[in-house]
Each structure stands twice: as C-alpha cells, then as structure tokens.
Amino acid sequence: MTAPDDTAARYRRPVPVLWWTGRRPYLLFMIREFSSVFVAWSVVYLLLLVRAVAAGPAAYRGFMELSASWWMLALNVAALALTLFHTITWFVVTPKAVAVRVLGVRLPAFMVAGPLYTAWIAVSAFVVWLLVR
Amino acid sequence: MAREGRAGPRRRPVEPFLWLLFSGGGMAAAVLVPVLVLLFGVVFPLAGGPPYDHLRAVAAHPLTRVALLGLAVLAFFHWAHRFRFAVEHGLGLGRLDRLIAPLCYGAALAGSAAAAHVLFLTL
Amino acid sequence: MSAEPAMRAAETAGESIVLRVSRYLPGRDAEPVPRDYEVPLREEWSVLDGLNHVKDVLDGSLAYRWSCRMGICGSCGMTVNGEPRLTCGTFLSEFAPGPVVVEPLRGFAVIRDLVVDIEPFLGKLASVTPWLVRNGAEPPPDAEFAQTPEQLGAYKQFSMCINCMLCYSACPVYALDEDFLGPAAIALAQRYNLDSRDMGAAARFDVLAAAGGVWDCTYVGECSAACPKGVDPAGAIQQYKLTAAMETVRRFLLPKGAR
Ligand code: SF4
Ligand code: FES
Numbered sequence: 472m473t474a475p476d477d478t479a480a481r482y483r484r485p486v487p488v489l490w491w492t493g494r495r496p497y498l499l500f501m502i503r504e505f506s507s508v509f510v511a512w513s514v515v516y517l518l519l520l521v522r523a524v525a526a527g528p529a530a531y532r533g534f535m536e537l538s539a540s541w542w543m544l545a546l547n548v549a550a551l552a553l554t555l556f557h558t559i560t561w562f563v564v565t566p567k568a569v570a571v572r573v574l575g576v577r578l579p580a581f582m583v584a585g586p587l588y589t590a591w592i593a594v595s596a597f598v599v600w601l602l603v604r
Numbered sequence: 605m606a607r608e609g610r611a612g613p614r615r616r617p618v619e620p621f622l623w624l625l626f627s628g629g630g631m632a633a634a635v636l637v638p639v640l641v642l643l644f645g646v647v648f649p650l651a652g653g654p655p656y657d658h659l660r661a662v663a664a665h666p667l668t669r670v671a672l673l674g675l676a677v678l679a680f681f682h683w684a685h686r687f688r689f690a691v692e693h694g695l696g697l698g699r700l701d702r703l704i705a706p707l708c709y710g711a712a713l714a715g716s717a718a719a720a721h722v723l724f725l726t727l
Numbered sequence: 728m729s730a731e732p733a734m735r736a737a738e739t740a741g742e743s744i745v746l747r748v749s750r751y752l753p754g755r756d757a758e759p760v761p762r763d764y765e766v767p768l769r770e771e772w773s774v775l776d777g778l779n780h781v782k783d784v785l786d787g788s789l790a791y792r793w794s795c796r797m798g799i800c801g802s803c804g805m806t807v808n809g810e811p812r813l814t815c816g817t818f819l820s821e822f823a824p825g826p827v828v829v830e831p832l833r834g835f836a837v838i839r840d841l842v843v844d845i846e847p848f849l850g851k852l853a854s855v856t857p858w859l860v861r862n863g864a865e866p867p868p869d870a871e872f873a874q875t876p877e878q879l880g881a882y883k884q885f886s887m888c889i890n891c892m893l894c895y896s897a898c899p900v901y902a903l904d905e906d907f908l909g910p911a912a913i914a915l916a917q918r919y920n921l922d923s924r925d926m927g928a929a930a931r932f933d934v935l936a937a938a939g940g941v942w943d944c945t946y947v948g949e950c951s952a953a954c955p956k957g958v959d960p961a962g963a964i965q966q967y968k969l970t971a972a973m974e975t976v977r978r979f980l981l982p983k984g985a986r
Contacts, residue, residue: 480753480754481753481836481837481838481844482751482753482756482758482759482836482837483836483837484833484837486696486899486902486903488695488696489694489695490899490902491694491899494809496947496948496949496952497899497947497949500945500947500948500949501690501694504686504687504689504690504694504945505690507682507683507685507686507687507690508683508687510629510633510637510679510682510683511679511680511682511683511715513633513637513640513641513645513679514637514675514676514679514680514715514719515715516641516644516645517640517644517672517676518672518676518718518719518722518723520644521663521672521722521723521727522722522726524656524659524660524663524727525663525722525726525727526726528656531656531659535648535649535653538644538645538648538649539649539650543645543649544645544646544649544650546645547641547645547646547649548645548646550641550645551638551641551642551645551646554633554637554638554641555638557630557633557634557637558633558634558635558637558638561630561631561633561634562634564946564948564965565631567951567959567961567962567965568946568962568965568966568968568969569965569966569969570962570966572881574877575875575877575878575880575881576877576880577880577881587634590635591634591635594635594636594639595635595638595639598636598639598640598643599639599643601662602643602654602658602659602662603643603654617975619936619942620936620942620968620971620972620975620976621972621975621976623942623968623972624972624976686945689945693899693900693903693945696903698903698904
C-alpha cells in the first residue's frame with residue numbers, strides 16, 4: 472500500500488446552511504441580529520405616525536385606531552421585546568468593544584456600562600415627560 | 605491549496621463608514637427606540653394618546669425633526685448592516701455580497717429619503 | 728478523604744466511560760467515522776488522559792496532538808461534546824456517564840483522526856507582523872526598554888494567547904470563509920499595536936482593514952467564550968474596528984501630503 476496523498480485527502484467538515492440553529496449562543500446571536508428588523512420597523516411605524524399627524528386630526532385618529540387593532544398591537548409588543556433585547560445586548564457588548572482609557576488605565580466594564588444605562592433611563596424619562604405632561 | 609476565489613464578501617473602502625453608521629444606529633436605537641415603541645405602540649393605543657395639538661407641536665419642533673431624521677437614518681443603516689450579514693452568514697450567501705449589500709444599503713438610503721420627506725416636506 | 732464518597736466507590740468498582748473518538752484515515756475513509764473506546768473513569772483523568780489510555784492500551788493507531796498537559800502549549804485542542812476545548816484541561820467526570828464525543832477542531836481540514844491542518848492558521852499569524860517593528864530606531868542590543876505597568880497593561884491580556892485555535896473553531900465567520908484573518912491573529916496584531924515600543928501599526932492596518940480583516944467580523948463573541956486564556960479576541964477585534972474606522976476617516980479628511 473502506498474502512502475495516501477497527504478494534501479489531497481484532507482477532510483473538510485461541511486458547514487450546515489442553518490448552522491446557527493444547532494447551538495444556543497449562535498441562536499441568541501442570530502436573534503440579536505434579527506432585532507435590527509424590529510428597530511427598522513419601529514422607525515417606519517413612527518414615521519407613519521408623523522405622516523398621519525401632518526395630515527390632520529382625522530388622520531391621527533385613524534392611525535390611533537389602526538394602532539389599537541390586535542395585530543398591530545401584537546406586532547408592536549414583539550417590537551418592544553426585540554428592541555429591548557437590542558438595547559440590553561448592545562449595552563452588554565459595548566464595554567468590551569470600546570476600551571476607554573483614563574491616564575493609561577482601562578476603565579472596568581461597569582464604568583462604561585453605567586453611563587449607558589443612565590443615559591438610557593434619562594432619555595426615556597425625557598421622552599415620557601415630553602409626550603404625556 | 606487551490607481555491608476558487610474568496611467565498612466571503614469582498615471589501616470596499618466604504619466598509620469603515622458603513623460600520624460607523626451601523627454603530628451610531630445601534631447606539632441611537634438602544635437609547636431611544638424602546639421607550640418610543642412602548643408609548644406609541646402599546647401604551648397610547650390602549651390608554652389613549654396625547655391630544656392632537658400637543659403631539660403636532662412636539663413633532664413639528666425643529667429639534668424633534670432633526671432628532672427623528674438622525675434616528676431614522678442611523679437606524680436604517682444599522683438595520684441594513686446587520687441584515688446584510690445575517691442573510692450572508694445565516695443563509696450561507698456570502699458569495700452574493702455584491703448583490704445583497706447594495707440592496708440593503710440602498711433600502712436604507714431610500715428609507716432615509718422617505719424620512720426626510722415626511723419630516724421636512726409634509727409636516 | 729474524598730469529599731465525594733460516591734465517586735470513590737464508583738472508582739474502586741472500576742467504573743468506566745465511553746470515549747467516542749472520531750477516526751479518519753485518508754485513503755481509507757471518505758469521512759470521519761466515530762469509534763467507541765471504554766476507558767477508566769477516574770476523577771483526576773482529563774479527556775487527554777483518556778486518549779492516552781486508548782493509544783497506550785487499546786489502539787496504538789490513534790493520532791492526536793498534545794505536549795504539556797497543563798494548558799500551556801496549546802496543541803491539544805479538540806471538539807469535546809460539540810464544544811472546542813483543551814483536552815488536557817477538560818475532565819472525563821464532567822461528562823459522566825458518557826459517552827464523551829471527541830472530534831477534531833471544527834473549521835480546520837482534518838489530516839488524520841484528531842489532527843488538523845494548522846498551516847493556514849500559522850500563515851495568518853505571520854501575516855500581521857507579529858514582532859516589535861522599530862522602523863530603523865532599533866535600540867542597541869544591550870539596551871533595556873523600560874515600560875510602566877500601565878504600558879504593559881495595555882497589551883498584556885493579548886499576549887497571553889497560546890495559539891490553541893479554539894477561538895477559530897468557535898467562529899462561524901471563519902467556518903464560512905477560511906480567508907477570514909480570525910480572532911487570535913487580530914488579537915496578536917493588537918498585542919503589538921498597543922505596545923509602547925512598537926511602530927508597526929500602519930503596516931498592520933493594511934492587513935487588518937483589508938479584505939478578510941476586521942470588517943468581516945460580526946461580533947458573534949464565541950471566540951472569547953471559547954478562549955482558555957481570557958484573551959478576549961472578540962474585544963480586540965471590536966476595539967480595532969474603532970481604531971481602523973478613525974484612521975480611515977483621518978486619511979479621508981487629510982490631504983495626501985499631510986499624513
Ligand atoms: S486567543 Fe485564546 S482561544 Fe484563540 S488561540 Fe489564543 S489562547 Fe487559544
Ligand atoms: S497538552 Fe498543552 S495545552 Fe493541552
């Protein structure tokens with residue numbers, strides 16, 4: 472028996488097309504990426520609202536009725552869940568992705584994440600105040 | 605080892621700028637979007653929204669328009685970037701980057717133009 | 728006395744565990760075939776000890792790499808029950824009652840049994856200029872080049888890499904595109920980029936920001952989860968993305984001569 476050709480006979484394990492379904496961290500990663508669809512949807516929804524507001528009180532009423540329909544509510548509850556997932560994952564990942572150095576020493580993760588959560592709460596509170604005062 | 609060219613997406617010098625838009629969008633969306641969806645998507649439809657005149661005054665304020673346009677542009681490019689890679693990696697379509705990437709970023713561009721139209725020409 | 732009397736009893740009873748080892752001989756097998764070996768289940772035995780038992784006692788034809796048995800040489804990385812692990816630091820008892828599925832590291836071409844082709848990986852490491860570049864400003868050979876603890880701290884984490892390739896094995900982007908430079912090579916580039924003695928960042932930029940470089944990464948983050956040395960290659964890549972983006976903007980804004 473001759474020695475097998477070392478370079479020709481390597482085995483390459485094929486990657487399944489849906490590789491991310493087989494392992495939890497990969498699946499969570501894909502959900503994180505997919506949350507961007509709901510980020511975009513939320514902005515589209517807001518722009519539709521602005522367009523209705525621009526068109527007058529009747530159009531605004533019409534939009535509010537549409538937004539109270541069960542399927543629109545379901546869509547927006549899903550959007551809320553996934554945009555929250557986006558925010559949390561974004562804030563978990565940012566302190567690792569950005570090395571903030573003060574006087575040559577890298578700040579610990581909580582000192583980067585802390586201001587992010589603070590800004591999130593402050594901006595959210597401001598938006599609520601702006602709209603429902 | 606013989607290879608039939610790169611399987612993955614080819615890079616253009618524009619990549620860093622797309623990434624900056626993606627990152628800005630991720631940050632803007634993280635801070636702004638959940639509260640807006642909570643209010644306009646869930647709370648107001650169920651409990652009644654703000655009076656029309658107040659909402660119109662808030663929306664038509666120049667700062668609101670600029671902020672919403674900024675959010676829209678960044679959020680759309682954030683989506684485009686993630687969606688592009690989700691499709692290319694998640695469905696094994698990296699070979700089609702030259703088709704998928706222009707479609708994604710083109711859609712973001714169109715969305716940005718539509719946002720500018722709504723915020724500055726109709727309102 | 729052992730805190731685990733049950734374990735103790737099991738051992739004296741000669742309990743064993745099945746190692747389901749992926750076997751592949753080019754020319755004979757079209758693809759790897761799993762083969763079961765029964766090895767003693769001892770509390771202090773790692774998966775590597777199990778493989779050594781197979782090789783010494785049951786089947787001398789088994790091929791795999793190992794050396795230090797203490798998580799330093801980085802040569803014993805394999806896929807254990809689906810996860811990339813150092814087999815010398817992974818204990819059989821973790822998988823009792825078994826079987827323990829041992830496969831070659833994913834993402835790499837298999838040469839034989841559990842041995843994968845590391846040449847592409849070595850090429851990637853070499854491509855990032857992994858040494859101190861001094862651009863003609865070499866200090867005399869007998870000179871010391873002192874660094875403050877802060878200067879050392881800037882890159883120390885990235886210097887802990889043992890080239891075990893577990894991070895590549897965990898990376899779906901690398902699995903899909905073998906031209907991707909990958910986690911350890913980019914972390915290695917950062918190990919030198921962030922060293923106060925180094926002047927090679929501009930040369931490395933051309934590799935890191937090119938096709939197959941950092942812009943291919945989607946921050947799955949699993950490379951850092953797999954790393955046995957806490958290198959956090961995913962963090963290194965994202966940090967470099969910001970650096971590279973700023974550098975690109977700078978080059979874009981500044982006229983050619985002013986760089
Ligand atoms: S970065 Fe970590 S996982 Fe990757 S080769 Fe180095 S030690 Fe191994
Ligand atoms: S044998 Fe050296 S790291 Fe496992």
